[in-house]
Amino acid sequence: MASSKAQAGQTLWAKMPKANAELFALTYGSLVTELVRDYEDPIEVNAQLERIGHSIGVRCVDELLSKADSSNLGSAVTQCGNLRDTAEVVSKVGFRMFLGIQAEVGGYSQDQRSFSIYLQENPLSTFVELPTIGDEQSSSSPSGGLDDLRKLKYSNLYCGVIRGALEMVNLKVECTIVRDTLKGDELNEIRVELKEVLSDGAGDDYKEE
Amino acid sequence: MTVHAIHIFDRKGKTLFTKRYTTTKQQLMQDAEQVSEQRKLIFGMLFSLRELVGSLTPEGGSPALQSVKTGAGTLHCYETISGLRIALYTNNNPVMNTLPGARAAGGESTSITSFQTALKYIYSEIWVECVVRSPLYRPEDIQVDPLEGRDNNAGRFDIKSTNFEVKLDAYLSSMPWFR
Numbered sequence: 001m002a003s004s005k006a007q008a009g010q011t012l013w014a015k016m017p018k019a020n021a022e023l024f025a026l027t028y029g030s031l032v033t034e035l036v037r038d039y040e041d042p043i044e045v046n047a048q049l050e051r052i053g054h055s056i057g058v059r060c061v062d063e064l065l066s067k068a069d070s071s072n073l074g075s076a077v078t079q080c081g082n083l084r085d086t087a088e089v090v091s092k093v094g095f096r097m098f099l100g101i102q103a104e105v106g107g108y109s110q111d112q113r114s115f116s117i118y119l120q121e122n123p124l125s126t127f128v129e130l131p132t133i134g135d136e137q138s139s140s141s142p143s144g145g146l147d148d149l150r151k152l153k154y155s156n157l158y159c160g161v162i163r164g165a166l167e168m169v170n171l172k173v174e175c176t177i178v179r180d181t182l183k184g185d186e187l188n189e190i191r192v193e194l195k196e197v198l199s200d201g202a203g204d205d206y207k208e209e
Numbered sequence: 210m211t212v213h214a215i216h217i218f219d220r221k222g223k224t225l226f227t228k229r230y231t232t233t234k235q236q237l238m239q240d241a242e243q244v245s246e247q248r249k250l251i252f253g254m255l256f257s258l259r260e261l262v263g264s265l266t267p268e269g270g271s272p273a274l275q276s277v278k279t280g281a282g283t284l285h286c287y288e289t290i291s292g293l294r295i296a297l298y299t300n301n302n303p304v305m306n307t308l309p310g311a312r313a314a315g316g317e318s319t320s321i322t323s324f325q326t327a328l329k330y331i332y333s334e335i336w337v338e339c340v341v342r343s344p345l346y347r348p349e350d351i352q353v354d355p356l357e358g359r360d361n362n363a364g365r366f367d368i369k370s371t372n373f374e375v376k377l378d379a380y381l382s383s384m385p386w387f388r
Binding site for chain 2: 058059061062063065066067069078079168169170200
């Protein structure tokens, strides 16, 4: 089953229009820089990146579902029975399809309500170096201590994308970046925690009587 | 003409798009409010049926609801995992006009599968292409019905601003069962 998902991801990746990886990394880099300049507070920047990611995620999910459907990969992407399936689809199909990278899942918690996604490579962080504490004198930051930037989660966009995409399939999750190669860890790890499974239901329009 | 109407609902039952292709005497007399009330009933019916079907389906089966048939017409529906529901109301036993070439590819498909395929196509090739990819698309903030109060809808995303409707019409009218 896991291999069929990886295969599906590969097929979908082949169908996606491609963008130049360097252009992509640089565009994202300038976006983050702009946010850092505008908000100054890295915590706020993290929140904004998450929010941007969320908007991306809610669109991505339709893209993924429809592409998977029309290329007869329906068997790989159907209603997931449990979080394990969901994790597989997110990492094997999602990351593969949109970024062309290999993502691994693991670290399931005892109650099966949280898991980790491991990224060996991170296309967002090509060319990126976060300033270290020693660099405080450098002039690139308009204000605020540069050591603050250590709190910046550069790739926090992923968290938002995952949250947005899963929200559309009725899973409310919380994501955090636990390990980051930019901070000296050997790989990137995104922890995804299931908060609740939303139930279907009619919206406010139906509640008048 | 065998296609009467198409409605698209989101997960919460909000109408995202609606279009009638035929008008009956009765419908002409209805005002906008009644029409929107009727759509709520359609969604409600689909929703409840789906729940019921889900609980009746044996373990491992697919609980997808494909169509509801009455004496006068058939409501074909397609639901995506992301919660979008597309409902297409046609009359029974649509005439399969033979279109040169078009039917050859899916020749063995029965009318049900061809409706399901068509709805899938509308989702993946028209909805996603035109609406989801539109830079103005806000999933939570779609202007629902042109008939509903216009004043407080400023700044909302209107599907009319995309070429969704044009493409949808073109696709539906190319179908052998359209008329």
